[in-house]
Ligand SMILES: [Zn+2]
């Protein structure tokens with residue numbers, strides 16, 4: 391199984407794991423996780439460099455780099471140069487996470503919109519898929535994706551937790567949905583219905599570590615080893631065996647992000 395979105399190399403306060411990155415990856419491998427996609431998308435170049443370094447140090451890890459919508463206001467010429475340089479590296483399998491977050495509004499909405507569009511244009515230049523973060527901005531997210539021709543490269547709605555209508559529209563546009571541990575919560579919103587309706591060949595699974603740990607770890611620090619719990623819940627919803635779901639979601643991740651994801655974590 392593959393954790394397609396985890397901030398395991400994050401440099402921000404309180405993000406460190408017991409045993410460091412080596413410890414977290416050893417626990418993931420022991421739990422049957424074959425590959426981890428490490429997202430480096432904070433508000434500075436150090437965050438991106440840390441994700442790239444993690445992927446270089448561990449063949450079973452790939453990176454995604456970009457500027458989170460929260461931090462869109464930080465983008466100046468030098469920071470954008472760092473985005474362009476890291477996204478072009480072979481260890482980096484997608485551009486992001488980028489998008490719109492109108493829940494927290496940590497950056498002005500017009501700035502988020504402009505920086506989101508730049509990420510899409512970059513992904514198209516590099517021919518790499520997009521990793522999309524969206525919250526309380528579903529309609530505008532879809533509109534920007536359409537206007538910028540994001541379907542040319544495709545991508546994933548990471549940590550999908552929106553409305554079923556949005557999920558189906560994103561699938562219609564050719565994007566994948568990555569399902570987080572929220573699906574195991576009692577109040578999972580419309581995620582369960584969306585998982586039921588989504589074609590099996592368009593689902594991915596993620597932890598979004600260190601956030602959103604699935605039941606029974608809810609409220610604690612999340613880590614890639616727990617992706618198995620989310621996978622089990624999705625298998626139950628889909629009426630499939632764990633092995634069937636694992637095979638399908640692994641194939642989906644490789645199809646979207648490329649053959650690098652076939653490299654397994656060292657056990
Ligand atoms: Zn996100």
Ligand SMILES: [Zn+2]
Pocket residue numbers: 395397429487598
């Ligand atoms: Zn994230």
